[in-house]
Amino acid sequence: MTVNTRVLINDFTYHVPSTLAEALGFLDQYGEDAAVLAGGTDLIIQMKLGRRSPKFLVDVSKLEELKHLEAGEKILIGAGRRYMDVLPFLQGLGRYHGLAEAIDSIGKLQVLSVATVGGNLGNGSPAADTPPPLMTYDASVRVRSAHQERVVPLREFHTGPGAIVLAPNEIIVAVEFDAFPDGRASAFRKLTRVASDISKVTCAVAVERAGETCTHCRIALGAVGPTPLRARSAEAALEGREVDASAVEECARLIVEEISPIDDIRCSEKYRREAAGVLFRDAFASAWERAKC
Amino acid sequence: MLTSCTNAIILTVNGDEHMLVVEPNELLINVLRNELGLTGSKYGCGTGQCGACTVLIDGEPALACVTLAVACDGKEIVTIEGIARPDGGLHPIQEEFLGENAVQCGFCTPGMILMAGDLLKRNPHPTEPEIRHHIKGNICRCTGYNGIVRAIQHAAARMAEPAAADGPDLVKEAR
Numbered sequence: 001m002t003v004n005t006r007v008l009i010n011d012f013t014y015h016v017p018s019t020l021a022e023a024l025g026f027l028d029q030y031g032e033d034a035a036v037l038a039g040g041t042d043l044i045i046q047m048k049l050g051r052r053s054p055k056f057l058v059d060v061s062k063l064e065e066l067k068h069l070e071a072g073e074k075i076l077i078g079a080g081r082r083y084m085d086v087l088p089f090l091q092g093l094g095r096y097h098g099l100a101e102a103i104d105s106i107g108k109l110q111v112l113s114v115a116t117v118g119g120n121l122g123n124g125s126p127a128a129d130t131p132p133p134l135m136t137y138d139a140s141v142r143v144r145s146a147h148q149e150r151v152v153p154l155r156e157f158h159t160g161p162g163a164i165v166l167a168p169n170e171i172i173v174a175v176e177f178d179a180f181p182d183g184r185a186s187a188f189r190k191l192t193r194v195a196s197d198i199s200k201v202t203c204a205v206a207v208e209r210a211g212e213t214c215t216h217c218r219i220a221l222g223a224v225g226p227t228p229l230r231a232r233s234a235e236a237a238l239e240g241r242e243v244d245a246s247a248v249e250e251c252a253r254l255i256v257e258e259i260s261p262i263d264d265i266r267c268s269e270k271y272r273r274e275a276a277g278v279l280f281r282d283a284f285a286s287a288w289e290r291a292k293c
Numbered sequence: 294m295l296t297s298c299t300n301a302i303i304l305t306v307n308g309d310e311h312m313l314v315v316e317p318n319e320l321l322i323n324v325l326r327n328e329l330g331l332t333g334s335k336y337g338c339g340t341g342q343c344g345a346c347t348v349l350i351d352g353e354p355a356l357a358c359v360t361l362a363v364a365c366d367g368k369e370i371v372t373i374e375g376i377a378r379p380d381g382g383l384h385p386i387q388e389e390f391l392g393e394n395a396v397q398c399g400f401c402t403p404g405m406i407l408m409a410g411d412l413l414k415r416n417p418h419p420t421e422p423e424i425r426h427h428i429k430g431n432i433c434r435c436t437g438y439n440g441i442v443r444a445i446q447h448a449a450a451r452m453a454e455p456a457a458a459d460g461p462d463l464v465k466e467a468r
């Protein structure tokens with residue numbers, strides 16, 4: 001069937017609840033037939049392409065419960081906050097460069113003005129830009145249903161390409177992580193085909209240093225496996241070690257071995273492996289330098 | 294036919310309020326073009342790639358091809374038709390696009406001009422990299438970007454002159 005992206009052919013009922021309880025009630029009632037609509041920059045396109053055809057759309061854009069932005073012992077970002085609000089919030093805090101760089105890299109301003117972090121997680125794409133930096137922050141996803149609230153570590157959130165642990169009656173409320181201790185810093189790098197396109201490879205790094213010794217290290221990558229992933233052997237190789245050129249090279253080599261990229265329309269598996277090493281070196285150098293002060 | 298599935302919405306488009314009855318699956322771009330006859334916003338890719346369908350929603354640039362009309366209930370939309378002066382005279386950005394021959398087929402032009410206006414509202418004195426960053430999500434397949442960038446530079450210079458202060462203001466219109 002040829003796809004006509006100028007119309008939405010499937011019929012659905014649209015709900016725009018004003019409270020989270022009401023939204024959760026709809027999801028409980030409709031189950032698999034419902035989809036949550038935030039900015040729509042993924043969902044509407046998937047519906048146009050015939051990949052999804054929900055019978056009910058529950059628009060969460062009016063829910064104040066999804067709009068918290070808090071900076072205390074924990075940094076909490078409401079799932080329904082648009083990138084254009086989250087970015088200045090992070091920039092104002094000044095420390096969370098990796099996540100800020102990931103959001104800033106979403107090239108299209110027309111997308112930043114409507115799209116949300118909740119949608120980026122809810123879409124479950126292995127190439128999504130915010131999960132790798134959030135993973136380097138050991139972030140958790142706060143999830144609600146009509147019956148319970150649970151907090152899922154982000155590293156357990158993605159289960160496969162486009163697949164996440166969310167049940168059909170659950171809504172992502174927020175993503176949260178511990179505020180950085182002094183001396184921790186992060187960075188994010190990505191490669192794309194053109195300025196505003198989905199990533200070919202991404203790499204995020206968070207480090208802490210005592211002089212030239214790396215005392216804490218997190219490395220996460222996107223678009224190089226079925227889910228966004230942590231490079232654990234590489235992290236272990238750096239943590240507690242004096243950082244010099246050979247340590248960074250060994251780490252890059254471990255990353256290239258640890259990832260499992262595929263060939264697709266954007267680039268080849270071989271290219272992705274090479275590029276992952278390059279992006280890591282770059283992201284690491286930037287985070288390491290930032291951690292100095 | 295009115296079914297239980299249709300929704301009554303109010304859209305303020307370029308300052309005019311419209312009461313409309315829409316199906317939930319109607320896209321904002323189609324309502325603007327087909328119901329309201331505002332064909333300035335162009336329908337290109339339909340998948341968020343090209344930026345031809347750019348409009349301002351509550352003052353922020355957005356893609357009308359991935360926006361449900363029903364989700365815009367109560368919102369203010371500005372399209373390229375809302376940019377010209379009330380007497381039909383062109384906005385300085387439009388004049389500079391003409392002056393620089395930054396228009397060939399014109400398909401990208403409404404989106405480019407709205408993004409240029411959005412940029413100059415936030416940053417009246419943009420550098421060339423800032424201009425290119427702001428129109429990154431808008432694809433032109435014929436003129437090339439150099440003329441477009443020059444047009445925006447000239448418009449910025451003109452709009453910064455004190456005399457331009459009484460010209461139409463994208464900021465005010467967007468609010």
Ligand SMILES: Cc1cc2nc3c(=O)[nH]c(=O)nc-3n(C[C@H](O)[C@H](O)[C@H](O)COP(=O)(O)OP(=O)(O)OC[C@H]3O[C@@H](n4cnc5c(N)ncnc54)[C@H](O)[C@@H]3O)c2cc1C
Pocket residue numbers: 035036037038039040041042043044060066079080105106107108111114115116117118119120121122123127128129130166170171172173196197198199340341342
């Ligand atoms: C031109 C263009 C460029 C893009 N560039 C990038 C890019 O550079 N990097 C990138 O990562 N992405 C990019 N994207 C993809 C997309 O914009 C992002 O993934 C965005 O974060 C999605 O957010 P949204 O609010 O629009 O989500 P929606 O499309 O509304 O939702 C996406 C999915 O998440 C679910 N969902 C949304 N909110 C919740 C919630 N609170 N609880 C549970 N489920 C929820 C929805 O049901 C749906 O399955 C781009 C898209 C376009 C069109």
Ligand code: FES
Pocket residue numbers: 335336337338339340341342343344345346347356357358359
């Ligand atoms: S038509 Fe909307 S982005 Fe191309």
Ligand code: FES
Pocket residue numbers: 395396397398399400401402432433434435436437
């Ligand atoms: S003038 Fe033809 S696409 Fe830009």
